[in-house]
Amino acid sequence: MKLIRDPIHGYIEISDKMNKIISDPYFQRLRYIKQTAMAYMVYPSMLHSRFEHSLGVMHLAREFARYVISNSGLKDEEGLIQMIALTGLLHDIGHVAFSHTFENFLLLANQVYGLKVKEEGKKTHVNYGTYLIENVLGSIIDKEFTEFYPDPVKFITDVLKESPRNYEEKLALSLISNYVDADRSDYLLRDSYYAGVSYGRFDIERLKRFLVFIDGKLAIYSKATPIVEQFLLSRMYMFENVYFHSVTGVYNAILSHAMVEMLEKNIISLPTEPKDFLQLLDIEIYSNLDKVKEEFKNAIMFRQGYKRIKYDITGKCLVKFNEIKDEIYEDMKESQGLFLYHEFNDVPYEEKEEAVYIFDGERVEKLTSVSPIIRSLSEIKKAVIAYSSKAERVAEKYENVIQECKTLGP
């Protein structure tokens, strides 16, 4: 057993079996992928990586599993708990350079630059992850975890692909990939710790003790409803103020364009075999910035040269911009990223099948039916425009569009 000191959870206990996975280079590589890409341009010490986040998710998934199994009167299978922890550990194993910004770069390459790259949105890191689990880590997993569960690789990949076969996988899925889960719990607590903001905090000690699994659904005892509200509000605030901060967005957008130029020049390529994943880390991108437009390097590394039109594009303006999107894309492509338009959107909470349920001891109810606050949450949607001094003319054009649409009201 090994103890790792963690600012969020105190000590994280690592079993010898789990340590076998963690020590593998394909897991260690996560140290070199920043959790929140360019957010450090606004919150300077958000330099933390997917590595510690993954350890944190493993820890919380294990805690959640313990409490939920006990609260639900399920058989106390240590094996199942281990499998859920392991799945938590590996849920982000497929991320590459700059995490979600890489996924955004693929989208951009496709939609704006017309490059024929395989693009699957936020599923990209999931697909990469299942590839790595099946082709690289599978043998260690089989060796170490078969005693806990038959075909552990299948268990993990089923859960990551959100195709659970049985109630164990369903439980794992509901604890790791849900509106209130171990993944989000860890990143809210962790990202707010590194940003130094209080938005992201909520009472995790209470939350984990009030989880229950009923009729194949994860529910929370009604006594803890306020924590679920806090949780979803925390997430909303983190999106509004940190993840979707317009300056963060600008630098992530520049980074995406820089990666497109690298792809076009064959400086980087998409991963096709395992060892590519050991290479495609943040460092790889930084160290190749010399080979693309110098405006990109100066901006990405030293926060130089790009200006932002100081107005968040929302509401009616956003509708207007959507109408002229083709033109915008054309301008972006034309200016080769010296002019940028970047959209953000996230849904704080949506009542889908895998939604959050509330259990009052008798009935299981949907969260929105018990919480007016949650009902008041709506999609976060905005956009931002930025440009290098070389692209002032095109920026001026959009500045005018904004001035006009602002008069239309919110």
Next chain:
Amino acid sequence: MKLIRDPIHGYIEISDKMNKIISDPYFQRLRYIKQTAMAYMVYPSMLHSRFEHSLGVMHLAREFARYVISNSGLKDEEGLIQMIALTGLLHDIGHVAFSHTFENFLLLANQVYGLKVKEEGKKTHVNYGTYLIENVLGSIIDKEFTEFYPDPVKFITDVLKESPRNYEEKLALSLISNYVDADRSDYLLRDSYYAGVSYGRFDIERLKRFLVFIDGKLAIYSKATPIVEQFLLSRMYMFENVYFHSVTGVYNAILSHAMVEMLEKNIISLPTEPKDFLQLLDIEIYSNLDKVKEEFKNAIMFRQGYKRIKYDITGKCLVKFNEIKDEIYEDMKESQGLFLYHEFNDVPYEEKEEAVYIFDGERVEKLTSVSPIIRSLSEIKKAVIAYSSKAERVAEKYENVIQECKTLGP
């Protein structure tokens, strides 16, 4: 005025003049130099950089200056406060890749590998810093700060070189580079925050209110003596458990050897002109690891392959190892860093001229004369040995030396 959110100090206020310096690429580059080099191998989220530390030192230096000026009945010169803050901001501007590990690499290149590189120990980053201030940042500094103080560049470099000309510079020096100062206060609080340990905390709110400048010396009111003790103990614990953690030491040593190989192969070179400082960042080293021994890359990036002889070499053993140092150095050179010996040492507190004084309202006394705890502190000195699997034979030899010297007692 700009506000930067900081996990340690809440909000850091940045004046427009100060922001001119901070926005310069030569300051922004500090974002890419990890504060604590390879400590992240043990404390995964110690990925924070010299950038936020420098902001923190500026903030604390300003706070310290305000209180000390008020407590000492000095004339309340906003200009002096600004100069002290600016000096705090720039105290680490000369650091390059991996901070102090770079200085260790120069030592190693010299002493073990016999390379003729200019080596000035911990003064290296000070010299680089004064070079950058005089040759790059000087013009902005002159433009923005001359209204506060005549020849501001001279003020800063005098202080950094520890050659104060007058009482203002002496005050600045005593607040920025001392046993209890803004620099150490920030790094203890900050490094312990990212490590997630409680060692490094002390009551900064109280400390800053009890500073006084008497007869050209920085003193602390005797009511706050316990905080000074806590401060020095905090520092000692951070050295013992974090900075001098033997695993951290091993990876820093490997990194030093890797940099020597890069130097020998002309992959990197020492900075000779300003723009070199924009290049010589952590990224530069990581991205060149492909060109040196693969044992180095595997170790430095993925924590693979090196073993540590699990015994901290101290006391009589350390004496023994010092006697055979030439032989050890020879073996290191021979094995090209596949066998490593790394020494740590630091003095928690030494009663020198710039020592910490205690003021009881009547007399100024030396800290050791009032605190038995401080008198009990002694030099921290230990060493560690590690080796790659290819260097097992030489490791075995030293394993025997240890077995033998261990019998000699502590």
Next chain:
Amino acid sequence: MKLIRDPIHGYIEISDKMNKIISDPYFQRLRYIKQTAMAYMVYPSMLHSRFEHSLGVMHLAREFARYVISNSGLKDEEGLIQMIALTGLLHDIGHVAFSHTFENFLLLANQVYGLKVKEEGKKTHVNYGTYLIENVLGSIIDKEFTEFYPDPVKFITDVLKESPRNYEEKLALSLISNYVDADRSDYLLRDSYYAGVSYGRFDIERLKRFLVFIDGKLAIYSKATPIVEQFLLSRMYMFENVYFHSVTGVYNAILSHAMVEMLEKNIISLPTEPKDFLQLLDIEIYSNLDKVKEEFKNAIMFRQGYKRIKYDITGKCLVKFNEIKDEIYEDMKESQGLFLYHEFNDVPYEEKEEAVYIFDGERVEKLTSVSPIIRSLSEIKKAVIAYSSKAERVAEKYENVIQECKTLGP
């Protein structure tokens, strides 16, 4: 100048003039009035007093005043800042034994037991306070603060009575008694600290920096809107989970009935002259519990003997109970408090004149017009029933009412 260590605000600085007020027995007496009455039956260490809360409000009122004056371009009058701080210090000076529970006891004596006591709801402590300020503390206040402001006593009492004469008093009122103010800021942070819950926290460091006074209204810069939301949500959660916890409510209700019995038996009486305020503290009530029904003492001191009908009466049930209120009151009186019915209600936010405004740099807008979350907040209203074992029969009757109304839906 004196420093008082405070867990919430670090150090609270006390000027010599302010210390004159604080040292007076009529201020010191606040040490013996618990801030949250019987909440310690649920959160054991909520034993903190109005004394430290009052210091905290003074501190925050001063901080708020400094920032708001600077942000609003008002003349930097240290005198006004001092007056606002002093008003904050004294805002709760009129509280007597068990704070608001005393006000509830007066209501109960009047409405249920038909005693002819002067009853002014939550204004009681305000009236007592202005009485003490005018008749006891006035002379010190005049002596110490007239140099800051003409007729300082009038300033304070105008503000506490919510009848501001001029913009200075209006500013003071808006900072001390408002939906987002120094009073609520302190009690949310403080009460949650002692309860050990995270509900009550919000980013006070950011909030205070974004206050502005425009057109005689307190507004918050729109960048800080999320904090205002957090603030109001914090308050709502604190009400739901702490202040209106049904067990807390039960014990506060028992205490009110016990005080009615004391009043009927002339063991206590309402304060009529200054020195009565030195006597009418929590201790006075506790030490007279021997003279009333032993069920009261056993319950109030040792948590013995009362049972709660484990159902929070809300919605349709609450309507039902309101219809039969006369009967309930009769049963309470009849059983002499061995059967209890206790109502709670609070409005998290209401758009009245003294509401919270948001300033986007151009326009001042109402909070509800910019925040759907705030619009979703509604009145908190519930009731709880409890009874001693001697009053089981009457309890049974209401148990049946509940069973019936529960079937009506929420």
Next chain:
Amino acid sequence: MKLIRDPIHGYIEISDKMNKIISDPYFQRLRYIKQTAMAYMVYPSMLHSRFEHSLGVMHLAREFARYVISNSGLKDEEGLIQMIALTGLLHDIGHVAFSHTFENFLLLANQVYGLKVKEEGKKTHVNYGTYLIENVLGSIIDKEFTEFYPDPVKFITDVLKESPRNYEEKLALSLISNYVDADRSDYLLRDSYYAGVSYGRFDIERLKRFLVFIDGKLAIYSKATPIVEQFLLSRMYMFENVYFHSVTGVYNAILSHAMVEMLEKNIISLPTEPKDFLQLLDIEIYSNLDKVKEEFKNAIMFRQGYKRIKYDITGKCLVKFNEIKDEIYEDMKESQGLFLYHEFNDVPYEEKEEAVYIFDGERVEKLTSVSPIIRSLSEIKKAVIAYSSKAERVAEKYENVIQECKTLGP
């Protein structure tokens, strides 16, 4: 199972059996005994009680027991863990009004006022405690805990009286009453939380994981030696700055003299039968202050009228004062407590049988042999003088003694 929210430990889990004890009036009474007596005169919110401390000790004793049993390879007996937790819960059950100040009052009554009261120093609350356990709580304990352990009452009283019969009781003793134990761990963390100081914090999460029981001794793995140092230093700082703060000392001394007067006037008496313990709470003393000298009431309740000679009597002065102690005692008695002399002393660490051991994996060593810092700790010993304005003449006399002895050096 019940959860109690606690600011120090998060949630404290209470089993149904344990809840039977906690719900008893003889346990609930601890709510009305302040943990740190008059410390609230300096740290206003130190109003917390023995009740929550006792819950905290139960919690930590249980945690310590779990880890130590697992680390030491002892049989995992849930029964033993429960017994250790229960003993922790009851370790302070014998405290009466104002905790240790009551013990000090007995000493004063005896030594200075010549009253014949049974006086057993700090053993008083232990003796009272075993009395209550044997005569009141015994029957519930027997009923609920006999299934865990034969004769549970004997187990608890053996441990509290420090006369362990077997290894189980020895283990309990070493975890509950030792230099590093659950009792001290809780009070350091708790008292510093309410004081708002950072002195008392140490890494409890790490400490509890590194306990081991070897050869009938509690030891700590050498990796955690720094925490033991921090722990003992924390305790030293809390004594110097909080418990032995000279103002706190003055008010505790006044309180002791007031209680002597109450005893002499038969207003209070020592407890002789169980129900006396339900009465002898802080409230009892406060509510009888009207019947003793008004100087006492004014001081104790409202911080009025006593002056302190602003010099801590230590070193050579303390020796001098010890020489004239009879005269001082006479003056105290003569002035009936209007003149006071109060001594403080505590030993941070002493190497006795029940000392703290360090285990390096091979040998068990004494703490002082491995830690120079601990060797540097010495007894804390000082005294303070205070007087009411009515006793100025006698105060003057001792003022002169101090002036004289101060010239002798420290």
